[in-house]
Amino acid sequence: MQFFGGRSLPPEDQRHARLLRVLKSAVSQARYAREYDPAVHRIENLPIVDLLEFLCHPERYTGPKPKAIRERLHYPLGPAPRTAVIARAVEESRRVRCFQGLHDPALHHFAPQALAAPLDALRAGAGHPAPLRNAVIAFTGILEGPLTPDDADLLWRQYQVPVFEQFLGMDGELLAWECEIHHGLHVRDEAAHFETIHDDRLLVSFLANPRLPVLRLESGLTGRLVHDSCPCGEGSPRLVDLRRRTVKRPPATIPMSIAAVS
Numbered sequence: 001m002q003f004f005g006g007r008s009l010p011p012e013d014q015r016h017a018r019l020l021r022v023l024k025s026a027v028s029q030a031r032y033a034r035e036y037d038p039a040v041h042r043i044e045n046l047p048i049v050d051l052l053e054f055l056c057h058p059e060r061y062t063g064p065k066p067k068a069i070r071e072r073l074h075y076p077l078g079p080a081p082r083t084a085v086i087a088r089a090v091e092e093s094r095r096v097r098c099f100q101g102l103h104d105p106a107l108h109h110f111a112p113q114a115l116a117a118p119l120d121a122l123r124a125g126a127g128h129p130a131p132l133r134n135a136v137i138a139f140t141g142i143l144e145g146p147l148t149p150d151d152a153d154l155l156w157r158q159y160q161v162p163v164f165e166q167f168l169g170m171d172g173e174l175l176a177w178e179c180e181i182h183h184g185l186h187v188r189d190e191a192a193h194f195e196t197i198h199d200d201r202l203l204v205s206f207l208a209n210p211r212l213p214v215l216r217l218e219s220g221l222t223g224r225l226v227h228d229s230c231p232c233g234e235g236s237p238r239l240v241d242l243r244r245r246t247v248k249r250p251p252a253t254i255p256m257s258i259a260a261v262s
């Protein structure tokens, strides 16, 4: 909680203050400092980072103090029941355990009531040893893409428990999560800043990843941010209508001579 003149700042101002701190830190790094005035005080003044460029040259965006992130699992329905977390390092407890994959023999003995796993693993999904009782959490992200309605149907048929999406950053840090209302993903303000630009293209800035403090990364997704209050009581904005962005290419022109023989 931040205080200003003895009063706590409204949430919107806290978000802005946090964003400014991250911005100051980012522009002090080589990548941003080379091209931009360190006095820049609006994130919109920074360039948009192309996703392919970022994936090919992550070293240009890597921070000076790499640090492993091991968060506590955010369970969307209160305290976590006995939950197996697949292929993501989270804080373990008596109820929350990490496993390498869905075929890990130890998973059978753990007999989870809820399962949290990358969407790709869940899609492949066969082989989970026991029926679940509580929930499936699907980890999605920039590379995996968002949960589609077809995915949700598939997972419901497969596991017969409510399905929740959680959108993760590059090192598995939680950026946005779905509540029990199932209308969009609540943005985790301390971890991510999302912007939409023309054609609903979604940009993301990683605020809680000291290894990759990337700002304004083109996510390859489209979506909208809604700020109205959610019936669940959580006040953070929500990402809705997340989709992979389809790039419209002009139709290829085929020389008449080739078209005639094909």
Ligand SMILES: [Zn+2]
Pocket: 179, 180, 181, 186, 230, 231, 232, 233, 234
């Ligand atoms: Zn909600």
